[in-house]
Amino acid sequence: MSRRENFLRHLLFDVRNRLDYPLRQLFRWRRAGFRISPRPEVDPFAPLPAEERPRAVALAGRLVRDYHLEEFAAQTTPVNYRENLFYLHLLESALEASQISLPEEIRAADIGPSHWFYVQALAALLRWWRTPHPRQIDLQGYEIDAYRVYADLHSRYDHAIGHIRDLPGVTYIPRGFSAQPLAFHLIFMLFPFVFSQDHLEWGLPGSLFQPRALLQAAWQSLQPGGLLIIVNQGEEEHAAQRALLEAEGIPIRAAFRHDPLLFRYSLDRFVLTACRDG
Template sequence: MGTTSPATSRSASELTASSADLQPASLRYSLVQRCRSLYHGLWLRLSERVRWSRRPYHETPVGHFSDLAPWQTTRIEALRARYDAGFESRYGHHTALANYAYLDVLDQAWNATARPIPEGGRVTDVGCANFWYALTLHKFFRPAILTGVDVEGFRLYPTGYSRYDAAAGYITDLPQTSFVVADYSMLEEQADVITAWFPFVTPAPVLAWRLPLTLFSPERFFLRIARNLAGSGTFFMVNQGLEEADLAADYCRRAGLRSQGQWVHPQPLRPRPHPPVASWWRI
C-alpha cells in the first residue's frame, strides 16, 4: 500500500516538566521549527474538521517476497509457521515485511528473556499510526480486546483515502479490535498490556511526522501509561537505539514505572539505522 505505508508508532501531547520545558517556545525551538510546527498544526486542525473518509482501504497482496536475503527468508518462514502468519497474502510487500519485522521483535525479545507471553487480556497500542500492525499484535498476544490509539486519524493520502480508511482496512475481520483517534495522554482506558513502538521522546521526529510541537509531551504520555496500566500489567516499549531508550527509560521512571529488563535486537529483520531496543515496565 505504497501511499499509506507503515509509520512508526507515536504519541503526542504537551510538555510540562523541567525548568527548560517551562520556557517560552521561542526559547525552546528555532524559528524554522516553530514555522514548521505552525504549518503542521494548521493541516492537522483542517483534517480533523473535515474528517474525510470513503471506505476501508485494502492493500493488494504481494503474494510472495522477492529480493530477500536467505537469512530473511528463513526467519520469515519460521515466524509464519510459529504464529500462523501469512502477511504477504493480505498486504503489499512493504507492509507485509514490516509486520514480520515487528513480529520478529516480539518473538525474539520475549524468548531471549524467557518471559511468559501475557495472552488473552486487554491490549492497547499507543501511537499506532494507521494500525498497519494490528494483526501482528493479535498473532502474538491473542488479546480479548485490542485498541489502537493515535492522535491523528484523518490525514489524507494521495489515493484519496484517509488514515482512518486505512486503519479500517487493517482491522477488518480482527475480533474486538478498534482504532481510536485521540490524544492518549488524555485517554482513560485500563489495559493489561500497553505497547508503544518508537514513541516520541525528542521533538525532531514530531516534525518529521508532520505534527505540531504542541503535541509533544513525553512526560504526560508516560504518566498516562502508568495510570492506565493494570496493577499486574506490562508496558512493552521499543526504541530506536540505546540513546533514545535511555531517554525513554528516564521518562518511565519519573512516571512511576519500574523496569523489568531490556533487550537489544542483534539483527533486525528489516535494516534500521539504530537497533531496536525493547524494554518491559510495570507500575
C-alpha cells in the same frame, strides 16, 4: 544549522501544524476503497545477502506457523509481510525477556499506531503467544492524528482499516490516549515522540508534545502485573526514553536492541519493557 535557524524552523513547523491539525480534526477525511494488494509470487527475502537468507526464511516460517499467519502471508505485499514478521519477532522477544504470562482473555492498548501497518502481527501475538488455543482479545489502537491524508488521497484512518481487515477484537480509535486506570494487561508504545523536533516534523502542534504525561497515562492504565512495551529507533532516542522511565520511577524489566534480520531500517530498533507490581 545554527541554533537560531533551528529555532525558526521549529517555530514555522509549529505555526503550520497549529493550522493544519485542527482542520484535519474538523474535516475528518475518509475515503472508501483502500485495500492491500496480495503479494506477487516472489521471494520476499530476495534482497537479503545470500548468507542471511536461510536464517531469515527459517525464522519467518516458524513465526507464520506459530502465529497462524498463513492467510495474511498470502494476501499482503512482500514489504508488509517482512515488516509484520519483524515486529512480531521483536514483540515476542519483548514478552519472553520480560518473563510474564498472559491471561486467557486479554485487553491491550497500542498508543500512536499511525496507519497500523503491523496490526496483523500484533493481534496474532496477543492471540497465540504461548497458548495452543486462541485467546479472546480486545486490542485498541489510539491515534491522535488519524485523519492525516496520504499521497493516495486516503487518510491514515483508511489505511489502518485496510490493514485491520476483518480481525476480530481489534478497534482503531481516532483520538489521543488518556489515562484509564487499571484497564489494560498490556500497553504498547511503538515510537513515541521523545524529541520535540520529531513531533513537529510529523505534523503535530507543539502544545501536544507531552512525553512525560503520556508515559504517566500509560503506566496508570496498566493492571497490576501488566506490562508496558516501548520501542524506539536509534540509540539516542532509546537513551532519552530510558531516562524518562527512570525519572518517573518506572522500573525497567528488559532492555535490548532487536536483531534486524527480517527487516533492516536506517536506525536500529530498541526495546524497553516495564512491569507494574502485582
